[in-house]
Amino acid sequence: MTLEIGPIVGLLLTLFIYSYVVYKETILFKFATFTFLGVSIGNILVVATKTIQTGVLGKISQGEYIYTVPLILGLFVFTRLTEKYKDLSRWGIAILLGSTIGLVIARDTHTHFRSLSGMITQVISANTPLGYLNGIILIFGAIAVILYFQFTSYWDKPFFKQLRNVSRVFLMIGFGAQFGATVLTRLSTLTARILFILQTLGIA
């Protein structure tokens, strides 16, 4: 029984959403979007509750009392909802933000170093004239694009202004490739949905 209802519910909701295309914000569209928002918030809450149950309460009940500290800091996050004590929420956020920044800046420079190294390897491993040309394009393009993002005019020589035209070409090539890739993603979600409609109706 439920097996048959499922896809039909899905199909109806799909058509409700697509009703936007036919006539803007209909009642059906609003019903579907608010249901969507409600169910997704409900789901997020279920997942987060589970994380806290197993990650904190479970550990404290096993005698690892050190975890009361993050529990309290976590509860402090909710003081954001009050006017008087909202600054307390910053304590927990400070740990989260600080550790993220610390993790990111150390790792990012190392990864950045590895990609610099990867670019040079491309030049070294070249053994044909075309390979060298490709290497030059790679290095020169990267330099041009990095210099595109100069904020102040302190180092900004007239030569850089000329270079920026070249940088834009490289940037546009990058964006063009990204455009092609993003379109693939967008269209594949669309085709999958059309397939779903066809399958539920029993055509494909």
Added chain:
Amino acid sequence: MSGIIKSREIVLGLTLLCAIIMAVNYYVSVQVISTTASTIVSWGVIISAFSVILGAIITIRFHLGRIQKKRGDWLWSIWLIISIIVVYTIGITFTATSYIYQWIIINVLSGLSETVYSLVGLFAITAAYRSFRIRNTDAGILFAVATIVIIGQNIPIGEMISPVIPAFAKWILDYPNVAANTAVVMAELVVATAYSIRLLIGRERGA
């Protein structure tokens, strides 16, 4: 008491301390530091779970306010609150792995999010006709490259016409595209580092 609560220095100091411990831990291998670092990390995981809940509560509070003042789409807000409560109750009482919860996820949540997402696909097609204009050289290069990448890499049409097209698309991806992409990441990294530093010394407007 309220002095301690509001003290910006304590918060900044805590942020800076955590940042330094995490960064130093990456460069050295000392037992004490790595234990401290992994404790901080596990605390961070817990605190972030609470902030996820905070986000949900802020939304719920907003809609409750609308219901109270009967403003805007307040009837829809009631529906929203009802659906949150229903899903949450089912998820907690029957657990997230139960059949009924899975049914809701597969047929309602998954179906709706795929559909809403696929609207962007529809908009991409209308936008292609109505608003993607080759106004200048920049847009011209962008569309030329996009066409080559689509035909050469994303769909098998390119190789049906000539094997040169996929090879050319791959060359574009491998050299000019990688140059631009990597350089952007590097430039962004430097900007982000500066931003983090300003945040750590308390000179950036943050929320």
Added chain:
Amino acid sequence: MFKTYLTVPLLLLLSYIIATLAGAELTKRGRLKPTLRRLPAIDAIEEAVNRSTEMGRPVHYTVGFGGGRGVNEPGLIPGLGILQNVATLCARNNIPLIHTCGFGELMPIADEAIREGAVLSGNPEWYRPEYNRFISQEVYSYALGVVNIIENEKPGASFLIGNVWGEALIITEPAAAQGIMQVSGCRTFSAMPFLIASCDYVLILSEMYNVSAYYTKDEMLVGSYLGTDTAQLITVILLILGFVLALSGQDLFKILTKW
């Protein structure tokens, strides 16, 4: 103990940090006097607002949804900075501004930015709370809500600057089809091509910071950007050195790792 293979990455990081701090400090003390580059987009923003004034239509501004990551996202801050300036321009020309919000947390912060912009223009009476509108907490219903506003209220100019992901296309498409002048910008590489394809002026990635800082004229901020520029030059020099050595068959980065 210290992981020796990380010496150079560490030095690289330290050089970035020192460059930022030194740039900020020296500018504050007045030793260096850097100025920010004036990008064509700054003129474009003014032109868009002026054109809207001539047509007697409101200006629309939104900072995007950005995956719903809330107000702590770095991309949002320059977006709000530019919002404040657009509010100043609107208040000066006395035309309405519509700011659309994707999540509740943003409302008070955006409100403050608009109000401050009005004060800076010398026309604080211009401010109205209804200029700031909440749309929806879900990304695509937010985007479609913005589309409705663009199609029904027909603004003379539309800005999408801030933290933009997949919603970029939906928001810019109807405005472009109606011929509304658009200026946009974001930090997301994958949203950029759609902005370039359908907007009149685009702030490419970090250029957004440049424009935002241009308006604030905070010495310390400008100084730290001088540090950023210097740090970019360090990367460029490393690449050039590596390339020159590579031509003679040596791998600079291998040498540095062993060092």
Added chain:
Amino acid sequence: MVKEIDRRIIIGISMIIIAIPYIFPFPLPMKIQQSTRDAWDNMEIVPDGSTILFAIDVGLSSLAEMKGGLVVLGKYFIERQFKIVIVSFYSDGPVIFSSYFEPILNKAGYKLGEDWVNLGYISGVGVAYQSIATDIRSVVQTDYYGNQIDSLPIMKNINDASDFPIVVTIDAYNSVRDFIKYWGTPFGVPIVGFPTGTCYMVYYSDYALGLCEGLTNGVKGIAEFEFITNYPGTATAGIGAITVANLLLIFFVLLGNIIYFRDRSKKVNKI
């Protein structure tokens, strides 16, 4: 100005055209791209029966594109008898796992605790990647179903990144790049990513510069992977429609611009 064709007409026509290949399928050639080949090669060199990390970092909204990838990876892992440690850094992960991936494992007779374990969702983005890389037990002590992980045989000798010969991630957010930062760069663990098309291009430079070992290009890459592993599925079936949709988009861009430039040149002539 472009003569306004109603959005509804454009969309209606497009949907009908896209539906055609599903109703009347036609064959298309399949050429394997180098990045997909690399992804496969890197998984092939892992010995049969190894314990691997599989990260499910797609949201429900991207599932339409990535569902095929989940299925084919499941079948491939079973063929190679890999023991699978599943983790999610995105909140939809556990739900997707139990709805779409677990049935495949159950069907093949994989046993919870012996052949696979689901560590569930770990919040905190970068912090979470780091915690799993250095000490799994500091953040996870029970699996998604509440079993103590120390009681599960599969987790016996597993506690950090160096215990895994490979990481496979199916990804719609930033997972591949985060794995590079927190796993690849410090620990040298090979990373194979199955990202969406959008993310593929973002990570392509990392792949080209050797920071990650293999990548597939969205649904096209999954179709290629289905072809290599010989498990044709939804991605292969969808290629026809995707080809048509992409061509349609290019056609509309060209048409729109031709009309635009024609109208503009007419205006110029009048002046």
